[in-house]
Amino acid sequence: MLTKDTKVEQKLRSEAKALLEQGKVDYIIGFELGSLKFTTTPLITSDKDDTSRLVINPFIANNLSVYLPDVKGRVGIVVKGCDSRSLVSLLQDNKIARERVVILGVPCRGIIDLSKVEKLVGKERDEIDDIVREEDRVLVTANGNKKEFPTSEVLFDNCLGCELPTPQEYDILLGETTLPAGDSDQAASLAKVKQLKDMPAEQRWEFWKSEFERCLRCYACRNVCPACFCQRCFVEETEPTWLLPVPRWQDNLLFQVVRNIHVAGRCTDCGECERACPVNIPLRSLTREIYEIVGELFQYKAGMDKDAPPLLACYETTDTEDFIR
Numbered sequence: 001m002l003t004k005d006t007k008v009e010q011k012l013r014s015e016a017k018a019l020l021e022q023g024k025v026d027y028i029i030g031f032e033l034g035s036l037k038f039t040t041t042p043l044i045t046s047d048k049d050d051t052s053r054l055v056i057n058p059f060i061a062n063n064l065s066v067y068l069p070d071v072k073g074r075v076g077i078v079v080k081g082c083d084s085r086s087l088v089s090l091l092q093d094n095k096i097a098r099e100r101v102v103i104l105g106v107p108c109r110g111i112i113d114l115s116k117v118e119k120l121v122g123k124e125r126d127e128i129d130d131i132v133r134e135e136d137r138v139l140v141t142a143n144g145n146k147k148e149f150p151t152s153e154v155l156f157d158n159c160l161g162c163e164l165p166t167p168q169e170y171d172i173l174l175g176e177t178t179l180p181a182g183d184s185d186q187a188a189s190l191a192k193v194k195q196l197k198d199m200p201a202e203q204r205w206e207f208w209k210s211e212f213e214r215c216l217r218c219y220a221c222r223n224v225c226p227a228c229f230c231q232r233c234f235v236e237e238t239e240p241t242w243l244l245p246v247p248r249w250q251d252n253l254l255f256q257v258v259r260n261i262h263v264a265g266r267c268t269d270c271g272e273c274e275r276a277c278p279v280n281i282p283l284r285s286l287t288r289e290i291y292e293i294v295g296e297l298f299q300y301k302a303g304m305d306k307d308a309p310p311l312l313a314c315y316e317t318t319d320t321e322d323f324i325r
């Protein structure tokens with residue numbers, strides 16, 4: 001039995017049911033339990049009885065705003081802080097209209113990275129009986145033995161440094177506000193990114209070359225990303241053909257370089273692309289670095305203000321051009 005955020009979950013179920021019953025939305029997009037232990041999966045439903053399947057727990061990883069441009073009608077959607085920023089970014093890009101979305105905001109306490117738990121206890125998913133989150137610690141039971149870890153040791157790196165855990169843009173807030181990460185957690189969240197950045201250029205090149213030799217070009221990283229919304233992705237163009245269909249490392253790397261440029265100013269560091277990668281390529285080391293560069297050059301953070309123009313759709317005459325490095 002994994003920990004639920006029970007009160008929040010109950011509120012979500014009753015609010016979602018009421019929205020469908022009163023005809024205020026046509027669909028609810030939320031999370032239900034997944035088929036594997038310690039997972040959840042997206043639930044998109046128009047049936048009020050399905051709302052009893054909605055869950056809120058420390059494994060609600062997906063950024064559900066990715067579905068918004070494709071689900072027609074009025075939609076009630078469950079969003080954590082980072083997802084709400086992606087939603088706001090979609091509003092800024094006119095990909096969705098605010099009036100057709102009812103935002104059910106979840107004040108987020110971070111998502112547990114099961115692979116970190118498995119490493120800490122030396123057991124695999126199926127050997128772990130229970131994972132319980134209590135305030136700032138996590139209790140893990142495996143083979144009848146209970147071990148305790150600080151939450152900071154088991155959260156995904158992006159959650160560790162979360163800048164906006166409670167959605168700013170919402171219609172219904174499902175719980176009490178949670179606080180952004182402090183400085184030391186933010187630094188820990190960036191440790192891997194920094195380690196790569198500090199590598200000599202040649203070594204870094206070799207690192208990425210070997211990482212992208214493993215890329216299958218499955219496009220999972222693109223498909224889960226709310227910021228990757230082109231109707232026709234450049235990788236599928238045939239005139240001209242930008243990439244060979246065979247996943248050679250050179251083309252795989254080019255795909256990620258172009259993808260990262262396309263999501264610059266839209267990426268909210270939700271971590272979904274890295275989580276979705278079946279071969280564990282550390283994609284956040286690219287996306288988060290672009291996030292940092294966008295912040296440094298333009299003092300801009302994606303999805304913070306729905307009335308602001310999208311970063312790459314405007315310019316100021318005072319913009320410098322020294323960003324071409």
Ligand code: SF4
Pocket residue numbers: 080081082083108109110111158159160162163164165166269270
């Ligand atoms: S990045 Fe923040 S809002 Fe998003 S899942 Fe992690 S803690 Fe929650």
Ligand code: SF4
Pocket residue numbers: 214215216217218219220221222276277278279280281283
């Ligand atoms: S998810 Fe991973 S393997 Fe698939 S295309 Fe992206 S980087 Fe390559």
Ligand code: SF4
Pocket residue numbers: 086221224225226227228263266267268269270271272273274287
């Ligand atoms: S690029 Fe990755 S981290 Fe950024 S918004 Fe897309 S899925 Fe999230």
